[in-house]
Amino acid sequence: MNSSRSEAAVTSSSVATRPPGTPAGVPVSDVDPFSIEFFEDPHRIHDELREAGPVVWLSRHGIFAVARYQEVYDVLHDWQTFCSSRGVGLSDFAKEKPWRPPSLVLETDPPEHDRARAVLNRVLSATVMKELRPRMIAAADAKVGELIERRTFDGIADLAQAFPMSVFPDAVGLRADGREHLLPYAGVAFNAFGPDNDLRRRALASVAPHVAWVTEQCQRENLAPGGLGAAVHAASDTGAIRSEEATLLVRSLLTAGIDTTVNGIGAAIYCLARFPEQWRKLRQDSTLARAAFEETLRYASPVQTFFRTTTRPVEVEGVTIPAGQKVLLFLGAANRDPERWDDPDEVRVDRPDADRHLQFGGGVHHCMGTHLARLQAEVALGALVALDDLAPAGEPVWSERMVIRGLQRFDITFRPRTP
Numbered sequence: 001m002n003s004s005r006s007e008a009a010v011t012s013s014s015v016a017t018r019p020p021g022t023p024a025g026v027p028v029s030d031v032d033p034f035s036i037e038f039f040e041d042p043h044r045i046h047d048e049l050r051e052a053g054p055v056v057w058l059s060r061h062g063i064f065a066v067a068r069y070q071e072v073y074d075v076l077h078d079w080q081t082f083c084s085s086r087g088v089g090l091s092d093f094a095k096e097k098p099w100r101p102p103s104l105v106l107e108t109d110p111p112e113h114d115r116a117r118a119v120l121n122r123v124l125s126a127t128v129m130k131e132l133r134p135r136m137i138a139a140a141d142a143k144v145g146e147l148i149e150r151r152t153f154d155g156i157a158d159l160a161q162a163f164p165m166s167v168f169p170d171a172v173g174l175r176a177d178g179r180e181h182l183l184p185y186a187g188v189a190f191n192a193f194g195p196d197n198d199l200r201r202r203a204l205a206s207v208a209p210h211v212a213w214v215t216e217q218c219q220r221e222n223l224a225p226g227g228l229g230a231a232v233h234a235a236s237d238t239g240a241i242r243s244e245e246a247t248l249l250v251r252s253l254l255t256a257g258i259d260t261t262v263n264g265i266g267a268a269i270y271c272l273a274r275f276p277e278q279w280r281k282l283r284q285d286s287t288l289a290r291a292a293f294e295e296t297l298r299y300a301s302p303v304q305t306f307f308r309t310t311t312r313p314v315e316v317e318g319v320t321i322p323a324g325q326k327v328l329l330f331l332g333a334a335n336r337d338p339e340r341w342d343d344p345d346e347v348r349v350d351r352p353d354a355d356r357h358l359q360f361g362g363g364v365h366h367c368m369g370t371h372l373a374r375l376q377a378e379v380a381l382g383a384l385v386a387l388d389d390l391a392p393a394g395e396p397v398w399s400e401r402m403v404i405r406g407l408q409r410f411d412i413t414f415r416p417r418t419p
């Protein structure tokens with residue numbers, strides 16, 4: 001692909017000189033994709049990284065990176081060369097002890113990966129979602145009903161967080177008290193994927209009470225019958241997994257299941273409030289809710305980056321990456337690659353192929369929570385169309401965190417819909 005792309009024409013200051021230890025034949029960048037400044041506005045840097053070449057060396061962290069759609073896609077689809085069992089953060093599990101026992105799905109390779117995955121796939125199947133759907137719709141309508149009483153609201157706290165928090169913990173079967181640990185726990189888990197910087201150190205320094213609560217709730221006796229957590233444990237009765245494995249798989253639900261949907265729905269609110277034309281399109285045809293969600297995931301990429309580790313020397317478009325190297329995947333850059341998307345920097349809620357974005361990863365590790373995420377987003381947007389003239393009532397404020405890029409606050413105004 002992209003023989004037309006100019007690889008030498010890198011003029012930016014972020015593409016640095018070649019410090020000692022730089023691998024030969026690879027463009028170098030000194031950007032830090034784990035800094036707060038990067039998260040304020042990653043898009044210009046994404047453009048530079050894609051333009052620099054198919055593979056870039058990030059000198060700050062001593063890692064290879066790919067930012068073009070094709071290469072990110074290819075890496076995701078080659079688990080044998082680009083493994084997950086050495087961790088999908090910067091820390092290499094072959095060299096450093098992970099901060100928590102590795103996930104049985106995220107941080108494993110086939111064949112171990114596949115057995116655990118089969119269990120979660122069944123627990124999170126489309127059939128199970130059908131059962132959850134009526135409750136989700138009622139909860140979304142109730143949430144938006146509360147907002148209608150007001151002139152402005154915080155699109156993040158009052159909707160992007162409040163709605164998933166009103167349905168997800170119940171769906172899992174968690175007890176009512178202590179749920180406030182869920183988002184902070186996941187916040188730490190995502191920051192822990194980054195380098196050993198201030199954000200990561202501060203996150204890990206505060207994690208103990210969140211770990212204690214989450215670990216406790218993963219136990220079979222603490223999960224309500226009929227919920228997703230109980231369904232994971234039921235798989236240990238058939239011998240599909242051992243009971244300790246079930247406990248750890250519930251932890252995956254609790255780590256991956258809430259911060260992601262909160263920031264996904266937050267991304268949708270971010271886009272729809274800022275692009276009135278797109279909001280109008282959705283309001284005129286609320287069956288676009290699902291497509292609108294895909295497009296806002298593509299445009300905003302709440303999950304910015306993930307790593308793989310090479311298991312052998314591998315050539316990527318003429319660049320040799322040695323064995324045992326961390327490779328950073330810029331999902332957010334791939335999702336706006338002009339070689340892949342028409343007018344990538346525009347939000348179009350009816351973009352026909354928006355769902356080809358890489359926010360759910362790809363290949364053997366492709367997200368298993370897609371049905372649950374899409375269901376929540378669809379019913380949230382479906383309920384939100386009850387509001388007229390959604391518009392920003394203040395500047396969006398980005399959260400100070402890594403890996404997940406999302407808003408901390410975004411005040412929204414609207415008019416109640418006139419019948």
Ligand code: QZP
Binds near residue numbers: 105253
């Ligand atoms: C987080 C786990 C890769 C993330 C976007 C989502 C994620 C998936 C799984 C786990 C954590 O298994 O703990």
